[in-house]
Amino acid sequence: MFFKNYRTVIFVSVTVVAALILLSYSLKYDSGTGVVKKLVMEAAAPVQIFFNASIEHVEKAWTRYIQLVGLEEDNRVLNHKMAELQAELILYKEGYLEAQRLKKLLSLQEEYQHNFIAARVIGKEQAALSKTLWINKGSAHGLKPGMPVLVPLGLIGRVTDVSWHSSKVLLLIDENSNVDVLIQRTRVQGIVRGAGSRGCMVRYISKIQDVKEGDVVVTSGLSNIFPKGLLVGKVSHVNRMDVGLFLQIRVAPFADFASLEEVLILAAEQQINSTGTKAIK
Amino acid sequence: MIFYLLLPFVSIILVVLQITLADVLFSGLLTLELSLVVVIYAGFRLDVVKGIILAFMMGFVFDCLSGSTLGLFTLIYLLIYIISFFVSWRIVSEKLYLVAGFSLICSLLESLMLLLLYRFVFEFDMLSNMLLVFVLQAVLISILSVGFFYAMRKVEGLLYGKTMQPPRRTGTGGISAEA
Numbered sequence: 001m002f003f004k005n006y007r008t009v010i011f012v013s014v015t016v017v018a019a020l021i022l023l024s025y026s027l028k029y030d031s032g033t034g035v036v037k038k039l040v041m042e043a044a045a046p047v048q049i050f051f052n053a054s055i056e057h058v059e060k061a062w063t064r065y066i067q068l069v070g071l072e073e074d075n076r077v078l079n080h081k082m083a084e085l086q087a088e089l090i091l092y093k094e095g096y097l098e099a100q101r102l103k104k105l106l107s108l109q110e111e112y113q114h115n116f117i118a119a120r121v122i123g124k125e126q127a128a129l130s131k132t133l134w135i136n137k138g139s140a141h142g143l144k145p146g147m148p149v150l151v152p153l154g155l156i157g158r159v160t161d162v163s164w165h166s167s168k169v170l171l172l173i174d175e176n177s178n179v180d181v182l183i184q185r186t187r188v189q190g191i192v193r194g195a196g197s198r199g200c201m202v203r204y205i206s207k208i209q210d211v212k213e214g215d216v217v218v219t220s221g222l223s224n225i226f227p228k229g230l231l232v233g234k235v236s237h238v239n240r241m242d243v244g245l246f247l248q249i250r251v252a253p254f255a256d257f258a259s260l261e262e263v264l265i266l267a268a269e270q271q272i273n274s275t276g277t278k279a280i281k
Numbered sequence: 282m283i284f285y286l287l288l289p290f291v292s293i294i295l296v297v298l299q300i301t302l303a304d305v306l307f308s309g310l311l312t313l314e315l316s317l318v319v320v321i322y323a324g325f326r327l328d329v330v331k332g333i334i335l336a337f338m339m340g341f342v343f344d345c346l347s348g349s350t351l352g353l354f355t356l357i358y359l360l361i362y363i364i365s366f367f368v369s370w371r372i373v374s375e376k377l378y379l380v381a382g383f384s385l386i387c388s389l390l391e392s393l394m395l396l397l398l399y400r401f402v403f404e405f406d407m408l409s410n411m412l413l414v415f416v417l418q419a420v421l422i423s424i425l426s427v428g429f430f431y432a433m434r435k436v437e438g439l440l441y442g443k444t445m446q447p448p449r450r451t452g453t454g455g456i457s458a459e460a
């Protein structure tokens with residue numbers, strides 16, 4: 001009866017006393033790792049591994065998220081930087097290409113003993129009836145009508161209209177352009193006339209003359225306009241079948257008229273006199 | 282019966298969880314003693330036999346896994362359960378601010394018991410070093426207890442349709458859903 005009435009109190013007391021005994025025993029004997037403790041630790045180990053793995057995943061995801069936030073900012077900055085560098089690179093590339101072109105022009109100037117004036121192409125007129133360039137040098141720089149205009153690859157035309165600070169250049173391919181030339185291999189003389197988009201035609205060469213495709217055409221120097229030996233182009237087609245006294249010779253100019261940016265104007269021929277000083281004609 | 286079968290495993294999971302979380306959140310400076318909150322909750326909501334066994338099991342597992350002297354937290358949790366059990370006669374668990382205050386006191390009491398044990402058994406004075414930690418831990422447990430009691434009230438509501446009443450109020454020896 002007593003146990004039935006006070007069983008709860010007895011149970012609580014027994015439990016507390018058991019805890020006290022356990023504590024006292026542990027304090028007194030320092031039992032270390034007992035069997036029960038080992039069992040609890042064994043059971044807890046997989047749980048601990050599971051929680052650690054979960055937390056590790058969360059930490060990794062969080063770190064990745066933080067990195068992504070940083071990456072977005074980095075990406076923005078780098079894109080901006082890349083755009084700046086690309087613009088800078090284009091400038092440098094442009095400068096490099098310009099330097100290359102100018103170097104070629106300079107080599108041309110050194111190659112020919114002439115007085116050259118360098119000019120920049122500021123406009124092009126490639127209409128059906130007119131093939132001209134507009135350059136940024138004029139009479140103030142010494143330009144006069146009729147002066148030959150060259151690029152490193154050869155002759156491209158001559159100055160026609162001159163204002164103080166700009167000039168018009170009549171291109172070889174203009175149908176109004178006529179240049180006295182000769183075939184370099186056979187020294188046969190003719191006149192190159194512009195043929196628009198087809199290039200140029202050499203006229204007044206007799207059918208009995210030896211002209212072949214691939215022959216180089218140069219200026220003859222017979223007129224007072226163009227000095228002798230300037231490259232004009234290459235024979236691209238010879239027609240002997242046509243009716244008439246002369247050959248139909250098509251010439252492909254060396255210069256690419258579509259991509260002209262800087263040109264040299266042959267102002268006057270230099271001559272080295274007996275004292276070694278240069279004189280301009 | 283299922284309560285007694287699951288209790289050891291749930292205790293292990295809870296203690297491992299609180300150790301892991303404390304390590305992650307506080308780098309080991311504070312202990313996130315969810316087990317203490319559960320013991321206090323047991324004092325308010327469970328009958329004596331279940332509550333005592335739960336407190337014993339929680340304390341024992343905590344002793345085993347925290348590396349403290351075996352029996353130390355077992356005894357402390359038993360005492361806190363008994364105190365909670367008697368206090369629950371006066372405090373209604375629905376009043377969360379009272380629960381928070383009581384949890385704060387329980388945590389401080391636990392710290393006091395630890396201090397005294399270390400002072401008289403190991404002759405080591407922890408008060409100067411650990412005072413701030415104990416206070417912070419008590420505040421943390423106070424906040425946790427509010428959340429835990431609130432969450433458990435919702436769970437009880439979902440399981441039983443309404444908040445269950447403590448057995449001493451229903452006059453039975455077990456948990457009852459009767460009003």
